[in-house]
Amino acid sequence: MQDFTRRALLQGGTALAATGALTGPALFDFARAWAADSPWKAESGAKLTVMRWKRFVPQEDEAFNAMVAAFKTATGTEMNVFSESFEDVQPKASVAANTGSGLDLAWGLHTLPQLFPTKVLKMNDVADYLGKKYGGWTDAAAKTCKLGDDWLGIPVATNGGYMTYRKSALDKAGFKEFPKDFPGFLEMCKALKANNTPAGFALGHASGDGNSWLHWVLWGHGAYTVDQNDKVIINSPETAKALEYCKALYETFIPGTPSWNDSSNNKAYLAGELYCTANGISIYVGAKTDPSKKELTEDTYHALWPVGPIGKPTELQLALPILAFNFTKYPNAAKAFIAFMLEKENYEKWLSGAQGYLTQTLNAYETAPVWTADPKNAVFAQASKRTLPASGIGTVGEKAATAIADFIVVDMFANYCTGTKDVKGSMAEAERQLKRIYR
Amino acid sequence: MADIAVAPRAKPQIQGAWDQLKHNRNWLGFWFMVPAMAFLIFFLAYPLGLGIWLSFTDTRIGRVGHFIGTENYEWLWDDSIFWLSVFNTLLYTFVASAVKFAVGLYLALLLNEHMPFKALLRAAVLIPFIVPTVLSALAFWWIFDSQFSIISWSLRHLGLISQNINFLGDTTWARICVIFANIWRGVPFVAITLLAGLQTVSPSLYEAATLDGATRWQNFRFITYPLLTPIIAVVMTFSVLFTFTDFQLIWAMTRGGPVNATHLMATLSYQRAIIAGQLGEGAAISSAMIPFLLAAIMVSWFGLQRRKWQQGESND
Numbered sequence: 001m002q003d004f005t006r007r008a009l010l011q012g013g014t015a016l017a018a019t020g021a022l023t024g025p026a027l028f029d030f031a032r033a034w035a036a037d038s039p040w041k042a043e044s045g046a047k048l049t050v051m052r053w054k055r056f057v058p059q060e061d062e063a064f065n066a067m068v069a070a071f072k073t074a075t076g077t078e079m080n081v082f083s084e085s086f087e088d089v090q091p092k093a094s095v096a097a098n099t100g101s102g103l104d105l106a107w108g109l110h111t112l113p114q115l116f117p118t119k120v121l122k123m124n125d126v127a128d129y130l131g132k133k134y135g136g137w138t139d140a141a142a143k144t145c146k147l148g149d150d151w152l153g154i155p156v157a158t159n160g161g162y163m164t165y166r167k168s169a170l171d172k173a174g175f176k177e178f179p180k181d182f183p184g185f186l187e188m189c190k191a192l193k194a195n196n197t198p199a200g201f202a203l204g205h206a207s208g209d210g211n212s213w214l215h216w217v218l219w220g221h222g223a224y225t226v227d228q229n230d231k232v233i234i235n236s237p238e239t240a241k242a243l244e245y246c247k248a249l250y251e252t253f254i255p256g257t258p259s260w261n262d263s264s265n266n267k268a269y270l271a272g273e274l275y276c277t278a279n280g281i282s283i284y285v286g287a288k289t290d291p292s293k294k295e296l297t298e299d300t301y302h303a304l305w306p307v308g309p310i311g312k313p314t315e316l317q318l319a320l321p322i323l324a325f326n327f328t329k330y331p332n333a334a335k336a337f338i339a340f341m342l343e344k345e346n347y348e349k350w351l352s353g354a355q356g357y358l359t360q361t362l363n364a365y366e367t368a369p370v371w372t373a374d375p376k377n378a379v380f381a382q383a384s385k386r387t388l389p390a391s392g393i394g395t396v397g398e399k400a401a402t403a404i405a406d407f408i409v410v411d412m413f414a415n416y417c418t419g420t421k422d423v424k425g426s427m428a429e430a431e432r433q434l435k436r437i438y439r
Numbered sequence: 440m441a442d443i444a445v446a447p448r449a450k451p452q453i454q455g456a457w458d459q460l461k462h463n464r465n466w467l468g469f470w471f472m473v474p475a476m477a478f479l480i481f482f483l484a485y486p487l488g489l490g491i492w493l494s495f496t497d498t499r500i501g502r503v504g505h506f507i508g509t510e511n512y513e514w515l516w517d518d519s520i521f522w523l524s525v526f527n528t529l530l531y532t533f534v535a536s537a538v539k540f541a542v543g544l545y546l547a548l549l550l551n552e553h554m555p556f557k558a559l560l561r562a563a564v565l566i567p568f569i570v571p572t573v574l575s576a577l578a579f580w581w582i583f584d585s586q587f588s589i590i591s592w593s594l595r596h597l598g599l600i601s602q603n604i605n606f607l608g609d610t611t612w613a614r615i616c617v618i619f620a621n622i623w624r625g626v627p628f629v630a631i632t633l634l635a636g637l638q639t640v641s642p643s644l645y646e647a648a649t650l651d652g653a654t655r656w657q658n659f660r661f662i663t664y665p666l667l668t669p670i671i672a673v674v675m676t677f678s679v680l681f682t683f684t685d686f687q688l689i690w691a692m693t694r695g696g697p698v699n700a701t702h703l704m705a706t707l708s709y710q711r712a713i714i715a716g717q718l719g720e721g722a723a724i725s726s727a728m729i730p731f732l733l734a735a736i737m738v739s740w741f742g743l744q745r746r747k748w749q750q751g752e753s754n755d
Binding site: 087090091094095098203204205207254255256257258259260261264267268271273274398401402405406407411414415418420429432433436 | 499500502503514517518519520584585586587602603605606607608609610613693694695696697698699700710711713714715716717
């Protein structure tokens with residue numbers, strides 16, 4: 001038996017994973033072999049309470065739960081997993097950090113570990129282990145989790161959003177491919193409107209959609225809320241240019257975008273009223289799983305965000321880091337679980353389950369089967385590489401998170417686009433609010 | 440009696456005091472009040488006091504704050520979004536309450552008449568009030584959706600408009616829509632309560648007035664209205680309080696948008712305190728609602744004390 005075990009199983013497991021069949025007993029065997037070999041041995045009688053965000057793709061959740069079950073069997077660690085909606089993850093993690101109890105692991109959004117750097121377990125060894133094994137971490141992913149040389153958490157994945165459009169509408173408007181720069185993008189939106197096949201991007205309080213495309217416009221013009229030293233620099237000629245550009249875009253949009261929330265563009269696109277928007281892969285997945293939308297599915301393509309005048313990608317993608325609290329009684333079990341999730345045998349299957357909703361932060365997974373399973377998924381593979389941290393060029397952390405949550409950039413653009421305020425007034429209001437947050 | 444019973448025993452002082460507490464009738468009353476008091480203190484006074492205290496600190500979610508005096512209020516004083524939310528709240532409360540009163544009174548008078556299926560109709564009026572607020576808000580959200588509005592759809596198909604009406608995307612329209620939704624929801628409460636008030640008016644008064652040759656308008660003006668005033672005062676106080684502190688309708692329909700045009704103080708407070716994590720500032724916004732609410736209560740409180748309100752115009 002001794003000879004048969006680990007290596008054979010690991011190899012067998014890898015082969016199986018490639019065909020997407022690492023389930024049931026095979027997964028448990030892999031988990032057992034992995035646990036025997038892992039640098040982190042779970043403490044005996046370990047018990048982990050894990051909070052994660054509530055899933056959007058059922059298959060992703062299934063893959064996650066399968067990993068949890070395998071880890072439980074292999075290490076004897078008792079796992080208590082529960083999910084919270086996006087908005088509730090951060091407050092609950094903060095309270096746990098504050099009271100020093102209740103949670104061992106928290107899988108959250110943006111730069112969660114930066115909010116309480118003194119309350120988390122340093123993950124340097126886990127990050128080293130995974131980074132060496134899987135071709136290193138992407139820059140933005142590392143930035144969301146690192147403070148100096150220390151890893152405050154592990155960037156598990158990125159939730160990418162990309163341009164989602166109807167090819168037939170672009171063809172009709174005379175665009176062979178999706179524009180790659182800002183002027184081209186504006187031309188395309190104008191042409192789409194002329195053909196009565198408009199584009200539309202949320203200008204309302206849509207925490208995901210609104211923030212991501214408006215920060216892209218802002219950053220693309222070289223404008224930022226704060227500089228490297230967290231000095232507020234929103235009131236700048238670059239911001240004014242971004243506002244003008246955004247207004248020109250807004251005039252080509254389908255009516256009603258100032259009232260949109262995160263689900264509005266999905267609905268309008270799937271109903272065939274909207275022909276270009278930016279979104280997670282959920283629109284496409286939604287169309288694909290609906291047999292009555294076959295035509296729309298075939299006509300739907302994804303593209304990278306065009307690059308702004310500053311000449312490099314300025315996307316805002318949603319980072320999803322996990323952290324362990326330093327008051328956990330079972331630090332080794334916590335580290336083992338995190339490392340276990342990101343091993344090839346688990347991770348690729350998990351990515352496949354998420355169908356493009358999750359993007360890897362480790363370079364080696366660029367070749368994961370999910371990106372070739374459907375060629376239209378491929379764009380999303382770059383989410384972790386082309387994004388800036390949520391803070392832009394400023395320091396990551398609580399203040400940047402607050403500015404995003406309070407819709408400061410969104411309101412600035414909406415104020416100008418809808419004609420509520422002029423350029424100066426919109427910038428001044430945002431500046432005043434930012435100065436308070438960054439006081 | 441008590442004195443005679445206690446004196447011969449001559450217990451030590453403390454024992455005596457304790458006995459006093461146990462047997463004295465005044466203290467007995469106090470003991471009976473303790474549960475209710477505890478309830479009020481823990482669930483009303485304490486949260487209210489805590490909220491006010493938080494508004495003087497820079498507390499964030501999950502972190503204890505420091506006392507910063509009136510800094511939050513000073514900041515809000517110059518915050519145009521805060522003042523916009525105050526304006527929105529006042530507009531929302533004033534327009535919605537006035538319309539709710541007018542429509543509610545009208546409905547109550549109608550339902551007070553004798554007509555077929557009276558009981559059924561009275562029950563039907565209550566429906567908007569029974570439906571959970573969030574559900575009706577979601578329904579209105581769809582009705583006023585910028586792409587899928589049934590109103591836009593119908594008008595378009597009738598050929599009356601060529602483009603969807605931008606209900607929730609245009610500031611004026613958005614305000615009209617949320618106020619309409621609030622009215623729809625609030626009218627039954629006003630109507631049914633006023634109807635209850637109408638039932639207490641003795642028919643003999645109308646008979647007497649009719650014999651004296653009073654018209655229907657005079658009946659209403661000099662009998663119904665004066666007798667109804669105390670109820671109106673109570674109903675409108677509640678109606679104003681509910682409307683002023685409304686949260687669910689706005690949050691489900693617009694989240695305060697477009698461009699903060701429908702942000703009420705309650706929704707802004709939630710956005711700043713819970714979503715953005717600045718508990719102190721959010722608490723300051725909600726504490727700023729207290730003077731307005733107190734004013735509304737005072738009006739009805741002092742109004743209810745006055746005979747003029749209770750018994751009609753000239754009887755001061």
